[in-house]
Amino acid sequence: MRNAATPSRRGRMVNGFDPATLHELRERTSAQIQRRMRLLGPAYRLFYRNPVEISRGSGVMLYDADGAEYLDAYNNVVPIGHCHPRVVEAVTRQMQTLCTHTRYIQEGILDYAEDLLGTFGGRIEHAMFTCTGSEANDLALRIAKHYTGKQGIIVTSEAYHGNSELTAGFSPSMGENSPLGAYVRRVPAPDSYRVDSNDIGGWMAGHVAAQIEDLQRRGDGLAAFIVDSAFSSDGVFSDPTTVLGPVAEVVRKAGGLFIADEVQSGFGRMGSDFWGYQRHGVDPDIVTMGKPMGNGYPVAGVAVAPEVVETFGHDMRYFNTFGGNSVAMAAAQATLDVIRDEGLLENAVRVGTVIRNGMSDLARKHDRIGDVRGAGLYTGVELVKDRSSKEPDAATALAAVNGLRERRVLISATGFNANTLKIRPPLVFSEANADQLLTELDAVLNEI
Incomplete structure (x- = not known):
């Protein structure tokens, strides 16, 4: 239906880790991934260029083995927060x-x-x-x-x-x-x-x-x-x-x-x-x-x-x-x-509006943001190379996803061209959480 040459069409996963880059990771992470591949086989996939190890969760936060905290702005599996x-x-x-x-x-x-x-x-x-x-x-x-x-x-x-x-x-x-x-x-x-x-x-x-x-x-x-x-x-x-x-x-x-x-x-x-x-x-x-x-x-x-x-x-x-x-x-x-x-539908409307309004503000600053859309606590932010042509910009989208990961904010990407940021946090996400997401995305886009 569209260009089959896009990487997402070749059995790969949007925002998926590439095992060919194992040598770029720290020794502990590389060893864990090699063990995972040996035990679980080739069909499993990991998120992010630098995969995240998760040891526990609470509310909208996830924690790695070292106790580092990550803001989970992606996980709808736990709508009322991790370990409620x-x-x-x-x-x-x-x-x-x-x-x-x-x-x-x-x-x-x-x-x-x-x-x-x-x-x-x-x-x-x-x-x-x-x-x-x-x-x-x-x-x-x-x-x-x-x-x-x-x-x-x-x-x-x-x-x-x-x-x-x-x-x-x-x-x-x-x-x-x-x-x-x-x-x-x-x-x-x-x-x-x-x-x-x-x-x-x-x-x-x-x-x-x-x-x-x-x-x-x-x-x-x-x-x-x-x-x-x-x-x-x-x-x-x-x-x-x-x-x-x-x-x-x-x-x-x-x-x-x-x-x-x-x-x-x-x-x-x-x-x-x-x-x-x-x-x-x-x-x-x-x-x-x-x-x-x-x-x-x-x-x-x-x-x-x-x-x-x-x-x-x-x-x-x-x-x-x-x-x-x-x-x-x-x-x-x-x-x-x-x-x-806990009134989570109302919270989804309120905080989701904060996120999309904030993304629209960022769009006035970053011309790679072509469109902001969504409802409740589900937001898509489409990145383009040029607003006139609306040509998809998958490279910037994936750079943003991975840049946020390095700042310990977790989202992903979606769409045929993998150029839309997919923001789908637990329904208990707060306005303070939204502000952190927006602040870090602004910083990442500045770096890109």
Whole structure:
């Protein structure tokens, strides 16, 4: 779809460590990485030119073995902060009592499901639990294919939806060496920086309609359109919020399902609403969840409209030994309680606004900042070589990411060209934390 020569398309990871530079690292770090490669094999990746060793975490801070402190402005796996005492206590108490699967009657899973389902509105009525977002998306597509009798899946051009056999097959951001499924089609992301925003929803719906026609012409049709409403791997796009409504109409007209992948955009991440898709005013057929659901404990899930899962549940059973286990439900319940009790959606709006306003101020000083976008505590800062041409500047983006790492502030980069700074801190991020991030980024850009 775009230039395959870009390094991110050759099996590499955006902001990934290059083992060829081992000799540049201090002796201890080099030895640790060599041991890791020997024991864990070649498929694992590390972040940063100079990888970070993490020994413990607390709130929005991470600490290495020497006690050095790092500001975590990237980790949405722990939305309420690292090692939150309420989650630690809930998991410990439940582990001391019972940890078992869903084939026994237990109140914990029912209480949590009822609480969770109350956040969706619309047609969603059932919850099913897994361990990871990959499993959740895998299950969602199994349900969609069974319901529609079709195989076709449409995703955005750089989407990431998981690493199982099925989900890797519709996760183009994994690189050109990771094959896509035969019935997987891609559409461009709603690049609000380059596409006229007046009819960006109609523009995107037109691309989806064209891919549906291609699937039908090849003898099948559409099972589902699946989307992360923050467009995280595509470069983070948040506005306008008129994008997904027209797409949903086209998808349903073709008999397909609309699946909202909320692994990155859910649980208050976008600030104004609990779920990212709610900003767009759509009513999905299936919602998938993962990463932030248990504040670090492996728990994920699928929420689904009853008519969509009815025949699937009749024709086959679903069981997952660890999905929905007692301890996972305790972690998830504690996380959900803290998000609400501590007003973290409101905090995401307030602090996220501080970050984006600060980034816009930096853009007046640094002309390599082409665009600042996002919502809540999810911000993308696109770096360009020239504001007139809007030519992506991956080199400066990666230099900024690694420069911040040396100043002990952790973010990453995203997008096809790896030129967008990806800022996604825990929801407990404060204005003081935001000021530190902005101050250090200013210093790094001055150095570059």
